[in-house]
Amino acid sequence: xxxxxxxxSERLIESxxxxxxERGYVGTSPKAILERAGAGQGSMYHHFKxxxxxxxxxxxxxxxxxxxxxEGVLGGPGTPYERIAAYLRRERDVLRGCPxxxxxxxxDVIASDELRAPVDxxxxxxxxxxxxxxxxxxxxxxxxxxxxxxxxxxxxxATVQGGxxxxxxxxxxxxxxxxxxxxxxxxxxxxxxxD
Amino acid sequence: xxxxxxxxSERLIESxxxxxxERGYVGTSPKAILERAGAGQGSMYHHFKxxxxxxxxxxxxxxxxxxxxxEGVLGGPGTPYERIAAYLRRERDVLRGCPxxxxxxxxDVIASDELRAPVDxxxxxxxxxxxxxxxxxxxxxxxxxxxxxxxxxxxxxATVQGGxxxxxxxxxxxxxxxxxxxxxxxxxxxxxxxD
DNA sequence: GTCTATATAATGATAGAC
DNA sequence: GTCTATCATTATATAGAC
Numbered sequence: 001x002x003x004x005x006x007x008x009s010e011r012l013i014e015s016x017x018x019x020x021x022e023r024g025y026v027g028t029s030p031k032a033i034l035e036r037a038g039a040g041q042g043s044m045y046h047h048f049k050x051x052x053x054x055x056x057x058x059x060x061x062x063x064x065x066x067x068x069x070x071e072g073v074l075g076g077p078g079t080p081y082e083r084i085a086a087y088l089r090r091e092r093d094v095l096r097g098c099p100x101x102x103x104x105x106x107x108d109v110i111a112s113d114e115l116r117a118p119v120d121x122x123x124x125x126x127x128x129x130x131x132x133x134x135x136x137x138x139x140x141x142x143x144x145x146x147x148x149x150x151x152x153x154x155x156x157x158a159t160v161q162g163g164x165x166x167x168x169x170x171x172x173x174x175x176x177x178x179x180x181x182x183x184x185x186x187x188x189x190x191x192x193x194x195d
Numbered sequence: 196x197x198x199x200x201x202x203x204s205e206r207l208i209e210s211x212x213x214x215x216x217e218r219g220y221v222g223t224s225p226k227a228i229l230e231r232a233g234a235g236q237g238s239m240y241h242h243f244k245x246x247x248x249x250x251x252x253x254x255x256x257x258x259x260x261x262x263x264x265x266e267g268v269l270g271g272p273g274t275p276y277e278r279i280a281a282y283l284r285r286e287r288d289v290l291r292g293c294p295x296x297x298x299x300x301x302x303d304v305i306a307s308d309e310l311r312a313p314v315d316x317x318x319x320x321x322x323x324x325x326x327x328x329x330x331x332x333x334x335x336x337x338x339x340x341x342x343x344x345x346x347x348x349x350x351x352x353a354t355v356q357g358g359x360x361x362x363x364x365x366x367x368x369x370x371x372x373x374x375x376x377x378x379x380x381x382x383x384x385x386x387x388x389x390d
Numbered sequence: 391g392t393c394t395a396t397a398t399a400a401t402g403a404t405a406g407a408c
Numbered sequence: 409g410t411c412t413a414t415c416a417t418t419a420t421a422t423a424g425a426c
Contacts, residue, residue, distance in 0.1 A: 023302045024221065026219065027303075031401070042411055046410075051402070097300060104360045106219075110363055123365070124364075127361075146380070152381070153377070165296045166352060168300070169299045176353075183353075185343065186378075193341065224418070236420095245420075
């Protein structure tokens with residue numbers, strides 16, 4: 001939004017964010033970034049040391065945004081189950097994939113500890129946040145006490161990340177929703193049946 | 196194995212399979228394929244129309260192999276729950292990711308119906324296979340009757356695919372296993388507790 | 391069937407003018 | 409700060425000798 005009113009440096013970061021989401025790190029060239037940002041070579045190498053440096057700024061911002069979005073739902077109103085369900089059902093651009101998770105399939109991102117760090121930290125934060133919320137629900141008797149919060153949290157995040165894979169493979173968001181419904185059915189307290 | 200004893204065409208396909216797994220389609224250049232296969236430009240363009248044609252042969256073979264591996268476990272001995280658990284727990288090169296699923300994050304693969312087809316068909320087959328197996332377990336009273344086989348199957352496949360994402364983000368296979376344990380705990384018939 | 395040349399465009403970066 | 413050269417390398421493919 002209003003990308004034309006941003007500073008050159010901002011336009012470079014925003015253009016990089018879009019391209020990383022669409023094409024990943026390996027598939028994104030400086031040239032494509034510059035074209036989208038409406039900037040020349042000089043600007044990019046003035047503000048950033050190179051492609052990895054610019055990508056790091058873009059990834060950090062995307063990761064921060066994803067965390068804020070998740071917290072918006074997970075920290076919202078409702079019981080723990082309701083908030084987990086709201087997180088799983090929240091509207092997503094499913095066919096575009098997860099702008100953070102998709103980076104884990106990028107060989108150059110995984111090869112760089114610096115580029116991987118924000119991805120790791122974000123998914124790790126998400127798992128811990130969900131684990132805490134699940135344990136809260138357990139204390140309230142909403143979930144079976146024999147379940148492990150960290151395990152359930154990992155299963156939840158994995159279902160979301162894998163849901164993107166299924167959706168993109170089939171070319172339709174349906175598979176994502178189907179998997180989410182399956183997980184929610186397994187998680188649902190008996191009292192919420194037919195929810 | 197014995198890649199040096201294969202025909203040139205075979206070596207090209209096998210080298211492409213390895214590189215697609217390691218670096219994806221966008222990150223794999225004909226040059227890298229040729230170097231790994233020990234072949235010249237001419238050989239590749241003699242046997243294949245170009246990069247997409249060679250990649251299609253490689254993807255098809257990888258997809259077939261993955262299906263055979265999955266069927267080996269899902270069609271094996273044991274109750275439906277045991278076979279699903281065996282599938283989820285089977286040994287994997289977790290940090291390398293899924294050679295089929297990772298292709299869904301490749302923009303050029305998703306943009307091509309031809310390249311996407313084997314990926315889609317394989318994951319679709321897997322979901323149907325798991326759904327049938329789950330329903331078999333339901334008939335035997337192993338799983339709750341209110342659960343939907345297709346939904347559970349999608350959640351299972353998504354957990355595996357997303358498990359790779361978590362593992363690669365953290366640089367350790369642990370997160371994959373944690374998610375799988377979480378899902379199995381949710382699926383487990385009461386009689387298998389402590390399994 | 392395989393090889394080496396050759397071709398055109400893109401990649402990722404640097405130099406230096408303005 | 410931004411721009412336009414310029415550069416060495418790689419990507420993807422064709423041509424044609426052997």
